[in-house]
Amino acid sequence: MPLIHECVVTTLSPEGRPHIAPLGLIEEHGYWIAAPFRPSSTLLNLTHTPKLTASFTDDARIFAGLVTGCRNWPLTDIEGWPAPRLSAALAHAELIVARVEEHELRPRFFCKVRRIESHRAFLGMNRARAAVLEAAILATRLDMLPREKIESELAYLQIAVDKTAGQAEREAWDMVRAKIDAHMNDVKAGVAQ
Ligand SMILES: Cc1cc2nc3c(=O)[nH]c(=O)nc-3n(C[C@H](O)[C@H](O)[C@H](O)COP(=O)(O)O)c2cc1C
Structure with missing residues (x-):
């Protein structure tokens, strides 16, 4: 089984509004694969704008908040890149969709990493x-x-x-x-x- 990076993904709505959701990105053969279930905003957004930002955070409250309806976590713009990152991110990755594998339940968006940037220290597993x-x-x-x-x-x-x-x-x-x-x-x- 490939490694899965559990992170918070920012995509852009057709109107250009950022949308965040927890997602596991599958690292396989040089690609990072986003596999959002149908129906979901993340899937719809990726179909319109094939770019996403993965935020890596050690703040468990963000994951907990996102699955319990608390979505207004602060975001920070990224220069020269459309999808903002979590302000709390220890690091973020900018991903570009290179190809899509269609599936009736769970399409796979194969992405290439454009850039990874660190923001704060990671202080260990917990x-x-x-x-x-x-x-x-x-x-x-x-x-x-x-x-x-x-x-x-x-x-x-x-x-x-x-x-x-x-x-x-x-x-x-x-x-x-x-x-x-x-x-x-x-x-x-x-x-x-
Ligand atoms: C750690 C974590 C990882 C998740 N990974 C996935 C995933 O890979 N694919 C998926 O469809 N949903 C995943 N989910 C559930 C989505 O976050 C959830 O369905 C969310 O509402 C996405 O829908 P939205 O894009 O409409 O907001 C995950 C949830 C958590 C907490």
Whole structure:
């Protein structure tokens, strides 16, 4: 399996407005591949403007916020490039779509890296941040996963949060948990599946 870079991608709407979404970029054979599911704004935007910016951040609250409806994270313009980066990015990459592999569910946009720039120091891996990332992905797939799997994964991820989270990671975890807990309560009450 190829390496996947979990990042926040900026694309441009047909009107030129920046749109941010968490996305895993697949690094394979010299390309970085964006594979957004249909339907999504990221997919629509890439079809109009085949350029994107990948922001690499260690702030788990941004991933948590984006999957729970909080989208107004500050952006910074990039000179000579249309899609802004997250202001909080430790580094960003500017990507140009070189070709598209069509698919009815999940087309693949094969991109070439134009430039990578660093902005702040990366101060090491952290288990709680990784746990928030996993929970954020779970939170985008709640309707596809059985209740038992969601509960057992959350219980496991909670251990890393309890042992290694700082304030920001606890806030991020609580945001994602609140969304997942609300879904689980709906399921129990028979509102969702
Ligand atoms: C860490 C992370 C990685 C994700 N990677 C993908 C991905 O590769 N493809 C995808 O379609 N959605 C992915 N998602 C879910 C999207 O962010 C989510 O569906 C989002 O709403 C995109 O839709 P939008 O472009 O309409 O905003 C990921 C979510 C997270 C938290």
